Amino acid sequence: MYIGGADTTTSTLETFFLAMTLHPEVLQEAQRSVDRVCEGRLPDFSDYDALPWVHAIVKECLRWRPVARMNLAHMVTKDDVYEGYHIPKGSIVLANIWAILHDPEVYTDPEAFNPRRFLRAGPGADAADAANVELDPTVRDPTVVTFGFGRRICPGKHMAYQSLWVAVASIVAAIDITKAVDEHGKIIEPSGEYTYGLISAPKPFKCCIRPRSAAHAALVQAALEQDA
Numbered sequence: 001m002y003i004g005g006a007d008t009t010t011s012t013l014e015t016f017f018l019a020m021t022l023h024p025e026v027l028q029e030a031q032r033s034v035d036r037v038c039e040g041r042l043p044d045f046s047d048y049d050a051l052p053w054v055h056a057i058v059k060e061c062l063r064w065r066p067v068a069r070m071n072l073a074h075m076v077t078k079d080d081v082y083e084g085y086h087i088p089k090g091s092i093v094l095a096n097i098w099a100i101l102h103d104p105e106v107y108t109d110p111e112a113f114n115p116r117r118f119l120r121a122g123p124g125a126d127a128a129d130a131a132n133v134e135l136d137p138t139v140r141d142p143t144v145v146t147f148g149f150g151r152r153i154c155p156g157k158h159m160a161y162q163s164l165w166v167a168v169a170s171i172v173a174a175i176d177i178t179k180a181v182d183e184h185g186k187i188i189e190p191s192g193e194y195t196y197g198l199i200s201a202p203k204p205f206k207c208c209i210r211p212r213s214a215a216h217a218a219l220v221q222a223a224l225e226q227d228a
């Protein structure tokens with residue numbers, strides 16, 4: 001469980017930091033929605049259904065840069081036929097998770113990091129009410145793909161999703177993530193490159209991580225002291 005969970009969850013969190021560095025407008029929108037619900041406290045699981053922006057960001061991280069792009073290898077245990085193709089017993093089958101999650105017929109402009117694709121206007125919202133949103137159930141949820149398939153599907157799927165949710169909600173609530181600057185004051189652009197292999201993760205990049213304000217720093221400090 002430890003091996004299955006460690007690199008995969010951290011890789012997705014690294015994708016989150018990369019996406020926030022590249023898309024400050026997404027972080028600001030998410031911060032507005034968390035502020036509206038939490039009113040000066042840190043979010044927790046009691047806010048799970050009230051923070052669709054956080055769900056949308058987690059889902060988009062899992063879709064945009066899936067951790068296991070080609071899934072794990074499965075072996076066919078008996079002869080099979082799929083859409084007219086004969087697949088003999090013993091064949092190794094790889095599910096192309098990347099392609100499924102970048103299908104332009106399912107996800108418009110699939111290369112763009114756009115959590116809004118999972119959101120729609122909430123009940124009674126008008127055009128000026130950008131914060132009143134809910135998850136759009138008509139958009140395919142990437143968690144039905146990104147954790148694999150069938151009897152060997154990831155057994156940590158729900159734990160992983162909820163760990164990511166609470167981490168992203170807490171970070172969004174209290175932290176600003178921006179591009180780093182070098183010693184000459186020049187902005188450092190992240191390359192956005194990834195490692196490849198069984199698990200893929202962003203190559204190391206620099207960003208600037210700061211509390212949103214002294215009040216937010218105090219909130220984090222108080223939470224740490226409570227946990228100690």
Ligand code: HEM
Pocket residue numbers: 001002004005006008009012067068071072073146147148149150151152153154155156157159160161
């Ligand atoms: C973002 C986080 C995660 C992602 C994207 C992910 C993804 C996957 C994928 C794609 C597979 C292969 C499924 C298949 O063969 O069809 C898998 C297997 C597995 N995962 Fe995860 N995983 C994550 C987190 C976790 C966590 C938190 C745990 C444990 C607490 C875990 C434990 C495992 C184990 C034990 C397997 C092997 C299952 C088997 O072969 O029967 N994973 N995961």
